[in-house]
Amino acid sequence: MVKQITIVSGKGGTGKTTISSAFVSLANDLVIADCDVDAADMHLLLDPTLLKTDDFYGLKVANINTELCTACGDCLDACRFNAIDGSFDVDIFSCEGCSVCEYVCQQNAISMIEKKAGESFSSMTRFGPMAHAKLGIGEEASGKLVSTVRNNARDLAAEFNKDLIIIDGPPGTGCSVIAAITGVDMLLVITEPTASGIHDLERVLELSSHFRIPAAVCINKYDLNESNTLSIRELCTEMGVDVIGLLPYSRTPVDAMLNEKTVLEFTDDDFTSVVRSIWDNLHDRLVSSAETVDITLKSSLM
Amino acid sequence: MKIAIASGKGGTGKTTIAVNLAISLGNAQLLDCDVEEPNCNLFLRHDMEEFEDVTLPVPLVDKEKCDLCGDCANFCQYNAIASLPSGVMVFPKLCHGCGGCALVCPENAITENTRSIGIIERSADWSHVDLWQGLLHIGEPMASPVIHQLQEHISEDNNVAIIDSPPGTACPVIASLSGMDYCILVTEPTPFGLHDLKLAVDVVRQLGIPFGVLINRSDIGDSRVEEYCVSENIPILMKVPNNREIAVLYSKGIPFVTSLPGWNNRFVHMFANICEQLSTRAAE
Structure with a gap:
């Protein structure tokens, strides 16, 4: 059974x-999935070689044939997304592909057409296989593309005989985050001891309990504001979530990034030794959750 | 004047x-459109x-009238309604509220109900910055309707309306940028x-919104x-250094213009530059 872990944060830019790229350079038997599909950055560090590229089709968009259109306005009245204007042009950014306009048009002047909304990639990196993607500008279906990336990652895991998928998640709590965490074994939430970091951590932990996914927390730049770090620890205790790592405020991530390396390839310092210990901790948790499942299975069989 | 603050990457500031721009300019309306994680009020x-x-809107199926023909499920582009032998099932979180199922139902068995996906809040009492924020309920996937509704409250009465956008380049960003006069990319x-x-930059160029970059x-870095x-001939509007003092103020939820001298003027100056850039553009 392939294990899956998603790295999330709520707030963007927490690390x-x-x-997640550091974990990749530590573990052997894993597949990496970059699910931050509208601002994917992992490839900048891992320099993947493409094995396979697929076009991604999201929702369809309405297309009005001006030859047939009599400007009756039925479509305009029926569209709930204000995607058709007075001159019967379709705003492709507003159209959600519901096809209500096509249905109401008495002249059959409207058809729904496929629109390429991005690309998904299966690749190989120096650390193992990687699934990633690029969403087209302003596209609606980021959640659907996240699911595509996760499916590709599962295929890669089967093909290359890997038993773990590490998912680099998007910021926020909406559709793409929900798609990135659904059905995973565990979440690692990266936060920082700032007012925004704490607020967004709370919302992500609510999300994890909403979907009943176990979570652990890591505080990046913990020494920026130690009283906030303490508040985060208290919050986590209250919510029954373990804090499994305190990373110091450090130049290492930026310096490693400028050299297009993961932090562990780049150096060995205070920052990277904490990253290693977080990974060991996570790995133990994943293994022990597997054992728990085994025991439950066995006991249910008995 | 409507200015959006956006970025592809999260956590850029x-x-x-x-x-800080809203406080520096005053008589400003600030709309927090990052409805998945609204943070402006942590500072205000x-x-x-x-x-x-x-x-x-979500469909409500009248079991008495429904004859399980399945037209609704066939029509729905979002798999939000399924017709099973035992009845029709609705999956509200997948529903975009297009109204198609009710339209196609030959038995008129579908009416619509509403369900809450978020809220809009406003400063109860304000003198300098009129803050509006949207908040998407936890577990709800669709941020764009909350952003669209928040945008309807942009007022022309103030000096300026400042829109704090969500990160990324997907639909919530497009929703928050619609109708903007200018965009600052951080x-x-x-x-x-x-x-x-x-x-x-691809996003704002496609939308045709004039823009500049704040580093x-x-x-x-480099x-x-x-x-x-x-x-690319993109104006650099301002540079804010990596100052530990600013980072600590940020961590405490204190806007740095209120503590560090000189910054207020720099934001006012940046705004003047933006206005100039726009009037030059209009003249061309």
Whole structure:
């Protein structure tokens, strides 16, 4: 059974990609999935070689044939997304592909057409296989593309006989985050001891309990504001979530990034030794959760 | 004048810039459109009151009238309604509220109900910055309807309306940028910052919104962001250095213009430059 872990944060820029790419360079038997599909950065560090590229089709968009259109306005009245204007042009950014306009048009002047909304990639890196993607500008279906990346990652895991998938998640709590965490074994939440970091951590932990996914927390730049770090620890205790790592404020992530390396390839210092200990801790948790499942299975069989 | 603060990459400092700009200019409306993680009020600490609910229509199926023909499920593009032998099932979180199922039902068995996906809040009492924020309920996937509804409250009565956008380049960003006069793209001088800046530039160019770049933590990385801006003829509006004092103020939720002298004027000056850029553009 392939294990899956997603790195999330709520707030952007807390270090998700830095930390997940570091894990990749530590573990042997894994597949990496970059699920921050509208601002994917992992490839900048891992320099993947493409094995396979697939076009991604999201929602369809309405297309009005001006030859047939009599400007009756039925479509305009029926569209709930204000995607058709007075001159019967379709705003492709507003159209959600529901096809109500096509249905109401008495002249059959409207058809729904496929629109390429991005690309998904299966690749090989120096650390193992990687699934990633690029969403087209302003596209609606980021959640669907995240699911595609996760499917590709599972295929890669089967093909290359890997038993773990590490998912670098997007910021926020909406559709792409939900798609990136659904059905995973565990979340690692990267936060920082700032007012925004704490607020967004709370929302992500609510999300994890909403979907009943176990979570652990890592505090990046913990020494920026130690009283906030203490508040985070208290919050986590209250919510029954373990804090498994305190990373110091450090130049290492940026310096490693400038050299297009993961932090562990780049150096060995205070920062990277904490990253190693977080990974060991996570790895133990994943293994022990596997054992728990085994025991439950066995006991249910008995 | 409507200005959006956006970036491809998260955590570059959009909220910091939006809040500090609003405070510096005064008589400003600030709309927090990062409805998945709204943070502006952590810095303003206004008493907020609920202004309205954000709802979406969802189908309600009358079992008496439904003959399980399955037309609704066939029509729905979002797999939000399924016709099973035992009855029709609705999956509200997948529903976009297009109304198609009710339209196609030959038995008129479908009416619509509404469900709340988020709320809009407004400062209860304000003198300097009129803050509005949207908040998407936890577990709800669709942020765009909350953003669209928040945008309807942009007022022309103030000096300026400042929109704090969500990160990324997907639909919530497009929703928050619609109708903007100008966009400030916040980035940092790192490979991730540059890569995501280029994506954000693609977005604002496609939308035809005039824009400039603000480089935050301007001394942490290398010169590639600046070189890119010069080569693309993109104005660099301001640079904010990587100052531990600013970072600590940020961690405490204190807008740095209120503590560090000189910054207030720099934001006012930046705004004047933007206005000038826009009037030059209009003259052309």
